[in-house]
Amino acid sequence: MKAKKIIITLTMSVLMFSYGFGQTIAGSAHDFSQETWNPNGEICQVCHTPHGAVIGLVAPLWNHEVSTATYQLYTNLISPSFDGITTQPDGSSKLCLSCHDGTVPLDNFGGATGGSEFITGNELIGTNLTTEHPISFIYDAALATTDGGLFDPTTQTSGLGGTIDGDMLLAQKLQCSSCHDVHNGSGVGNLLIKSNAGSALCLTCHNM
Numbered sequence: 001m002k003a004k005k006i007i008i009t010l011t012m013s014v015l016m017f018s019y020g021f022g023q024t025i026a027g028s029a030h031d032f033s034q035e036t037w038n039p040n041g042e043i044c045q046v047c048h049t050p051h052g053a054v055i056g057l058v059a060p061l062w063n064h065e066v067s068t069a070t071y072q073l074y075t076n077l078i079s080p081s082f083d084g085i086t087t088q089p090d091g092s093s094k095l096c097l098s099c100h101d102g103t104v105p106l107d108n109f110g111g112a113t114g115g116s117e118f119i120t121g122n123e124l125i126g127t128n129l130t131t132e133h134p135i136s137f138i139y140d141a142a143l144a145t146t147d148g149g150l151f152d153p154t155t156q157t158s159g160l161g162g163t164i165d166g167d168m169l170l171a172q173k174l175q176c177s178s179c180h181d182v183h184n185g186s187g188v189g190n191l192l193i194k195s196n197a198g199s200a201l202c203l204t205c206h207n208m
């Protein structure tokens, strides 16, 4: 029994260590612990809570008010070569846009609704997504075939250990987190999931 307990403890420490290794949200652009609008000084709490979470969202235990904005979609551009179908943003992209579309105050978390702090500058994406890389559409082998300029996500390696589908897509969909790691796990600038030096990120999916 005792030996088992020690093994479990050791395994947990190893797991925690591997999870913690390279995970550097502290000090990243998403570390809001020093902000005056976050008086508790917690890092995770702005986005997550162990209790009383907003339900029905893909992110675990979500704690931030979610945007109800309607977006202008990439499809509004009517790019003739665009084969993807886009609907309103869904999945984890909706959570990013809760802060990045500029309609919900950053300090509206933990049930608070009276916030007054909004995202500004380059980080403000707004509600017009026609000029942003398309998101929230299915990227599968069929799309790769139709498009002709994309790798098959189910077989092509991502460079992150598995396939594009396994490492970069969520329920087969391309989302903000296909390119970004919200927790800065990679440590690459702009919270990117991997380096874009020489357009390496783009060329992970685009076969050009």
Ligand code: HEC
Residues within 6 Å of the ligand: 025, 030, 031, 043, 044, 045, 046, 047, 048, 058, 059, 060, 092, 095, 096, 177, 181, 182, 183
């Ligand atoms: C700025 C918002 C934000 C902050 C701050 C944040 N998270 Fe997250 N977290 C997310 C989002 C969004 C997801 C959904 C999945 C994704 O996009 O990676 C997520 C997913 C997760 C998951 C699910 C597994 C995964 O990685 O996808 C865990 C566990 C988690 N967060 C833990 C934490 C912890 C612990 C902290 C504090 C050290 C933290 N998060 C801080 C936004 C945040």
Ligand code: HEC
Residues within 6 Å of the ligand: 079, 080, 081, 082, 083, 084, 085, 133, 134, 139, 143, 147, 150, 164, 168, 174, 178, 179, 196, 201, 202, 203, 204, 205, 206
């Ligand atoms: C996770 C995979 C992935 C990554 C990474 C990625 N893209 Fe894409 N991109 C796609 C898919 C899938 C489409 C939809 C293609 C289609 O339906 O025509 C797309 C669409 C586009 C389009 C629009 C094409 C059109 O026909 O209107 C452009 C331009 C583009 N990507 C450029 C980039 C650039 C630049 C980067 C790097 C910053 C990048 N992409 C990174 C998967 C990716």
Ligand code: HEC
Residues within 6 Å of the ligand: 029, 030, 046, 047, 064, 092, 093, 095, 096, 097, 098, 099, 100, 106, 119, 123, 176, 177, 180, 181, 182, 189, 190, 191, 192
């Ligand atoms: C709680 C609000 C909040 C959520 C949720 C959130 N962000 Fe942010 N994010 C911010 C703020 C505020 C900044 C700007 C921080 C600054 O200026 O220092 C930022 C900065 C960034 C940056 C710029 C990083 C840099 O190094 O300059 C990226 C990229 C980013 N966010 C992507 C995302 C993505 C992708 C998601 C969802 C997976 C997300 N964010 C969710 C509030 C949020």
Ligand code: HEC
Residues within 6 Å of the ligand: 093, 096, 097, 100, 122, 123, 124, 125, 133, 134, 135, 175, 176, 177, 178, 179, 180, 190, 192, 196, 201
């Ligand atoms: C196809 C890849 C891709 C997708 C999808 C994507 N981004 Fe980015 N994002 C980038 C790259 C690459 C940069 C680095 C700066 C640049 O090249 O413009 C960046 C930069 C940013 C920045 C920093 C501000 C700036 O312009 O420098 C923010 C904030 C951001 N992204 C948020 C988001 C959010 C929120 C989503 C989803 C709505 C998203 N991104 C979807 C690739 C992507």
